[in-house]
Amino acid sequence: MKYLAFLLLALTATTAVSAAPGSSIPEPGPDGKYTLTAPGIKAKFIPFAAAITNLWVQDKNGIERDIVVGYDHADNYPADAGSHNGAVPGRYAGRIGNATYSIDGVTYHTEQNDGPNTLHSGTNGWGYRKWNITAVSSNCITFSIIDPHMSSEGMPGTVIGKVTYTLGTKKWKVYMEAISPEKKSPILLTQHTYWNLDAFANPATDRIWNHTYYTPFSRRILEPDANMAPTGNILPIAYGSIDDFWSEPKQLGAAMSDPGWVGHCGSASGCEGYNNMWIVDKARSDTRIAATLASNWSGIKVDIRTDQEGLQLYSCYWSGGTAPIKSTQGGPASNGFVNSGGCVAIEAQDWSDGINNPQWGRKQIYGPGDKFTWNAEYTFSTF
Numbered sequence: 280m281k282y283l284a285f286l287l288l289a290l291t292a293t294t295a296v297s298a299a300p301g302s303s304i305p306e307p308g309p310d311g312k313y314t315l316t317a318p319g320i321k322a323k324f325i326p327f328a329a330a331i332t333n334l335w336v337q338d339k340n341g342i343e344r345d346i347v348v349g350y351d352h353a354d355n356y357p358a359d360a361g362s363h364n365g366a367v368p369g370r371y372a373g374r375i376g377n378a379t380y381s382i383d384g385v386t387y388h389t390e391q392n393d394g395p396n397t398l399h400s401g402t403n404g405w406g407y408r409k410w411n412i413t414a415v416s417s418n419c420i421t422f423s424i425i426d427p428h429m430s431s432e433g434m435p436g437t438v439i440g441k442v443t444y445t446l447g448t449k450k451w452k453v454y455m456e457a458i459s460p461e462k463k464s465p466i467l468l469t470q471h472t473y474w475n476l477d478a479f480a481n482p483a484t485d486r487i488w489n490h491t492y493y494t495p496f497s498r499r500i501l502e503p504d505a506n507m508a509p510t511g512n513i514l515p516i517a518y519g520s521i522d523d524f525w526s527e528p529k530q531l532g533a534a535m536s537d538p539g540w541v542g543h544c545g546s547a548s549g550c551e552g553y554n555n556m557w558i559v560d561k562a563r564s565d566t567r568i569a570a571t572l573a574s575n576w577s578g579i580k581v582d583i584r585t586d587q588e589g590l591q592l593y594s595c596y597w598s599g600g601t602a603p604i605k606s607t608q609g610g611p612a613s614n615g616f617v618n619s620g621g622c623v624a625i626e627a628q629d630w631s632d633g634i635n636n637p638q639w640g641r642k643q644i645y646g647p648g649d650k651f652t653w654n655a656e657y658t659f660s661t662f
Contacts, residue, residue, distance in 0.1 A: 304412045311353025317418045317446035320659065325353040328366035329410045329422035329442050331472055332356075333607065336449065339578025339661040344480065345607040346579060348473035348622045359602060360407040363471040369405035370426055370438045370457065371643075372469040373556075373591065373631035374398055376508035380634045382435070382463050382644055389433035394506040394547065400431045405440065406471070418446045428462070436462025436646055449660065455653035459646030466651040467643050469587075469628035473595065475621060476574035476581070480610035483576070486620040487594065488532025493571040494524045494590060497557035501589075501630060505547035507554055509632045513639075522555065528571065531594060531623060544596055552594035552620060556631045559588045570625055578661040583625060585655040591626035598622060627655050 307313050312323040312332055321343075323333040332349040349364050350356060356364065375397040378389045390401030399406055410422040421443040428437050440457040457466050479485045500522050502512040516522045521534040521543060531553070534540055544554035559569050563586040570590055573580035600616045609615065633641030645651050 304415060307353065310351060313412075313415055313420055315418050315420060315444070315446045317448055317450070319449035320446050320451065322444070322446060322451065324420050324422075324444060325356065326410045326412055326422060327353060327356045328360065328363065328406045328408065329424070330356065330365035330367070331444065331470075332365055333605070334451065334472075335607075336579060336659040337661065344476075344478040344577060344579065345605060346474060346476050346478050346577075348475065348602075348617055349605060350603075351605050351607075357407075361402070362598075362602065363399060363406040364473060366406040366471045367422075367440075367442050367455065367468060368399035368471055369424075369440060369466070369468050370431065370434055371397075371400050371404075371465040371467045371634075372471075372626070372628055373467060374508045375465075376504075376632045376635050378433075380433075380465065382465075387433040387435065390431070396506055396508050397433075400434060403431045410442075413441070414443075420444050434464060436460075436464040438464055438466060440468070449658060451657040451659075453653070453655045453657075455651075457645070457651040458648065461647050463644050463646045465634050465643055466645045467629050467633070468651065468653050469591070469626040470655060471624055471626055473617075473622035473624050474572060474581070475608075475623075476572065476579040477577045477610075479604050479608045479613045479617075479621070481574075481576045482611045485610070485613040485618060486532075487623045488530060488535065488620060489574065489576065490531050490623065491528040491571075491573045491575070492524050492531050492592070492623075493528035493573075494557055494559070494569065496525070496559050496561045496567075496569060497590060498525045498560065499558040501556040501558070503545075503555060505545065507545050507550075509556065509630070509636060511636045511638065513558065516557075522557070524557075528573070532620075544594070550596045552596050553623075554593045554596070555591070557590045557592065558630065559585075559590055561588075563588065569627070572623070572625060573662065580660050580662055582658045582660070583627065583655060584658070585627040587627040587629060587653060587655070589628050589630045591624070591628060591631065593624040593626070595620055595622040595624070627653075
C-alpha cells in the first residue's frame with residue numbers, strides 16, 4: 280500500500296505542476312476537444328478514452344483532409360464507447376479467449392462482451408472511461424488514468440496508466456506506460472484509431488478497399504478460431520495469399536474475390552475482410568517502418584514505426600452505417616455515415632491473448648511494480 284500511495288501522490292503532484300504557475304489545465308474548445316498543432320499537421324483529442332478525434336494533413340493537391348473516424352463533439356463519444364473510436368483500450372486490449380486466464384494458479388473470469396471472449400477488458404475498460412489531463416501545450420497532451428482493483432471484471436490490482444500524444448512536423452508520436460504497483464495483473468495497450476485516408480471524399484468510393492497496405496516484417500500470423508481468439512498456432516503467410524502484405528504493397532480489397540474472404544475475420548459471424556493479428560518480426564529497438572497505409576486517390580501516406588511486435592488489422596466490417604461521418608469529411612460517394620469497410624484500424628500491440636498462450640513466451644503479466652511501455656510514431660507524406 281505504501282508503494283501505491285507514493286505513486287498516487289506522484290501522479291497528483293504531476294497534475295498540479297503540469298500547467299503554468301498560477302494557472303490550471305485550460306478548458307477545451309466549444310466542441311469539447313483540445314487542439315494541437317505542428318508544421319503540416321493538426322489534431323484534436325478528448326479525455327474520454329484518451330481519444331484522438333480529428334487529424335488533418337494535406338493531400339497531394341494541398342487540401343487539408345481529416346483522415347480519422349470520430350464525432351464532431353466530445354459529448355457523442357460515451358454513447359458509442361464500444362467502437363473505441365481513436366481510443367486507448369485497456370487495461371488489456373484485444374481478446375481474452377473464453378473470458379478466462381490464470382495467474383499463479385488462480386483463475387480469473389472476465390466479462391464476455393465478444394461472443395465467448397472478452398474484448399478490450401469488457402464494457403468498463405479504459406475505452407469507456409474519462410481520463411484525467413495531466414499536461415497540455417500547443418503540440419502535446421498527456422492523459423492519465425487510475426484503474427482500481429477489479430473495477431473491470433476479473434482484473435486484479437490497481438493499475439495506473441498514462442498516454443502522451445505529441446505532434447511534430449508531419450508526425451504524430453504516441454507514448455504509453457502502465458504500472459501495477461502491488462499485484463500481478465494483465466496489461467496490454469494499443470491505440471485504436473480508425474483511418475480513412477480519403478476523408479470519405481473520394482468521388483468513386485467511401486470505402487478503404489483502394490488503400491494499399493504494406494507490412495514488410497510480417498510473414499507470420501496468429502491463427503484465429505471461429506470467434507477470432509487465437510488458437511495458439513502461428514502460421515506462415517504464403518506469397519500471394521489473402522494475408523500477404525509482406526511481399527509488396529497491396530490494396531486492402533485485393534482479395535475480395537478469394538473464396539476465403541467471407542468469414543476471414545470470423546467464420547462464426549461471416550465477417551468479410553480482416554480482423555487478424557500479424558506478427559512483426561523485428562526487435563523492439565528496430566526503428567524501421569513496420570507498416571505503411573496509403574491512398575492513391577488522396578496521395579496521403581502514413582508510415583508507422585512502433586516497438587510493438589504485433590499488428591491487429593481490422594477493416595471495419597461491423598461499421599453498419601449508423602455512425603455519422605464528421606462535418607469535416609465527406610464527398611459524393613458518401614451517404615453521410617461510416618459504412619462497412621469504410622475505415623481500417625491498425626492496432627500496434629503485443630500478441631493477442633498471450634496470457635492464455637504461455638508457449639509464446641510473451642510478457643503480458645506485470646507487477647508488482649514493473650512498467651509496461653508502448654511507443655509508436657506516425658509519419659505523414661504525399662506521393
